[in-house]
Amino acid sequence: MEDKRKRLLDDYAYYLGVERxxxxxxxxxxxxxxRSFLCSPxxxxxxxxxxDELTGYLASCSEMxxxxxQARLLSSLTSFFDYLVKEGxxxxxxxxxxxAPKLGRYLPVVLSVEEVDAIIExxxxxxPSGARDRAILEILYGCGLRVSEASSLRxxxxxxxxxxxxxxxxxxxxxxVPMGESAAEAFAAWLAxxxxxxxxxxxxxxxxxxxxxxxxxxxxxxxxxxxALLAGVTKDISPHTFRHSFxxxxxxxxxxxxxxxxxxxxxxxxxxxxxxHIDTATWQAAILEHHPRRQGR
Numbered sequence: 001m002e003d004k005r006k007r008l009l010d011d012y013a014y015y016l017g018v019e020r021x022x023x024x025x026x027x028x029x030x031x032x033x034x035r036s037f038l039c040s041p042x043x044x045x046x047x048x049x050x051x052d053e054l055t056g057y058l059a060s061c062s063e064m065x066x067x068x069x070q071a072r073l074l075s076s077l078t079s080f081f082d083y084l085v086k087e088g089x090x091x092x093x094x095x096x097x098x099x100a101p102k103l104g105r106y107l108p109v110v111l112s113v114e115e116v117d118a119i120i121e122x123x124x125x126x127x128p129s130g131a132r133d134r135a136i137l138e139i140l141y142g143c144g145l146r147v148s149e150a151s152s153l154r155x156x157x158x159x160x161x162x163x164x165x166x167x168x169x170x171x172x173x174x175x176x177v178p179m180g181e182s183a184a185e186a187f188a189a190w191l192a193x194x195x196x197x198x199x200x201x202x203x204x205x206x207x208x209x210x211x212x213x214x215x216x217x218x219x220x221x222x223x224x225x226x227x228a229l230l231a232g233v234t235k236d237i238s239p240h241t242f243r244h245s246f247x248x249x250x251x252x253x254x255x256x257x258x259x260x261x262x263x264x265x266x267x268x269x270x271x272x273x274x275x276x277h278i279d280t281a282t283w284q285a286a287i288l289e290h291h292p293r294r295q296g297r
Contacts, residue, residue, distance in 0.1 A: 046084065058074065109235050111245040116242070122230040144263055
């Protein structure tokens with residue numbers, strides 16, 4: 001990539017991270033999309049680039065990307081060209097004339113309460129790593145945290161006696177989330193056996209690996225896959241599944257949707273409303289399963 005484009009991409013990354021206060025993961029994803037586009041033959045002239053070139057680039061990526069990924073790619077490019085307009089590099093955003101792919105409503109995988117319990121109980125808490133993993137699972141489910149929020153959670157943000165956790169979420173936005181007894185007890189048990197941090201920068205981090213450094217999101221993902229296997233849960237799950245399950249079970253038990261929105265840190269109530277659709281899908285499936293006119297009866 002030529003020097004001018006590299007500087008432009010670096011400035012764009014700074015803009016996203018500082019001015020827009022986006023999370024490092026979001027900045028990395030957007031910049032990765034834009035970098036791939038800038039290295040393609042469709043982006044030969046940014047100043048004169050039009051809708052046709054963008055449509056051609058998106059079409060060239062369509063076979064490799066799902067519709068959801070295509071929508072994310074278009075969102076990245078829209079943001080980048082908005083930035084170019086803001087900086088006076090262009091007068092218009094060519095993405096405004098590109099139709100986004102139509103997405104069906106996505107219903108995430110959700111665990112039953114029994115499956116959550118089975119996964120949590122499958123952890124061997126006789127070892128320090130087991131105590132840590134149990135605490136992570138309890139907090140992911142009991143507080144509805146994102147995996148990045150759990151990985152970066154600080155001890156000073158967990159108020160065990162008061163029963164809440166201060167979470168720093170996307171865009172460095174803070175929220176307070178109630179902490180149940182099970183999560184509080186598991187977290188206290190982990191702190192009792194937590195190893196010494198390898199340096200001052202890790203002293204306040206809640207979850208450390210065996211080297212005394214920050215536990216990565218990948219490690220949490222692998223741990224959950226392992227525990228699900230031990231528990232006999234065959235669903236394709238990830239750390240985010242616990243967050244989905246937390247929200248779904250709250251809605252099923254009559255929690256106010258606005259309260260769930262606050263706990264999850266959703267900017268829009270429309271994002272939270274998906275859990276009402278999951279609840280509907282659940283009872284519809286149950287009715288059809290036991291309907292007297294079901295085929296095979």
